[in-house]
């Protein structure tokens with residue numbers, strides 16, 4: 001077998017939740033580019049459809065879109081019924097949705113119970129619901145891969161020094177939801193291993209997305225590599241976890257943070 005063969009996803013089917021967001025399209029590029037048929041799932045229909053069409057064009061792959069609220073058990077149920085009917089299988093699930101509260105970047109003292117519950121339901125709840133539904137299909141083939149999106153803030157606390165006076169902070173519920181997703185990943189990795197299903201997490205550092213220059217400067221100074229992450233730099237790690245190249249990697253949290261958590 002050639003060195004690159006394990007990365008080949010020909011014949012595989014991938015579902016990416018949060019597919020119309022910042023990172024979903026990168027994941028779609030990586031998986032469709034390696035030969036998988038990809039379904040993007042998101043609340044944003046127009047953005048989702050445009051993204052699917054764009055990725056299909058650039059990768060010459062098969063990419064479609066399905067609108068669903070993945071924090072709703074009934075919607076997740078019908079989503080995976082569509083997946084089963086359309087593809088007869090699912091090999092890869094990427095849980096990349098994030099819940100954002102109404103006053104998400106406010107201080108702890110002002111953070112509401114409603115926002116807390118919303119974020120936990122959307123971020124952690126959707127990971128639970130989609131993993132459960134995908135695993136039921138994967139079990140039939142005795143193989144599958146689930147990748148959950150963690151974050152540096154699932155591992156360490158937010159560093160308030162990088163936010164300056166911008167008012168933009170990372171809320172407590174983000175830390176709690178990411179910590180929950182990381183340990184849910186370990187639980188599922190152990191529980192689903194007998195069925196040939198691997199479950200891992202991918203934890204990026206802050207992705208550059210035209211943020212305020214002061215913030216970018218402070219974030220970069222705090223990072224050993226002195227810069228933010230570029231979204232396309234996640235493609236390789238995602239493909240590694242999604243493919244046979246990581247066939248003995250299970251219950252792992254792959255940090256892609258430039259060394260943020262190394263010092």
Ligand SMILES: NC(=O)c1ccc[n+]([C@@H]2O[C@H](COP(=O)([O-])OP(=O)(O)OC[C@H]3O[C@@H](n4cnc5c(N)ncnc54)[C@H](O)[C@@H]3O)[C@@H](O)[C@H]2O)c1
Nearest residue numbers: 018020021022023042043069070071097098149151206207
């Ligand atoms: N961008 C970063 O800097 C960064 C860093 C570390 C971790 N992450 C994680 O990576 C993942 C993707 O991040 P992103 O930057 O692409 O986020 P994003 O906000 O750009 O995209 C998230 C997508 O999820 C969709 N969504 C929200 N609620 C939904 C629901 N109930 N049902 C269906 N779709 C829903 C939104 O419409 C959006 O398109 C998240 O889990 C995030 O926490 C991101």
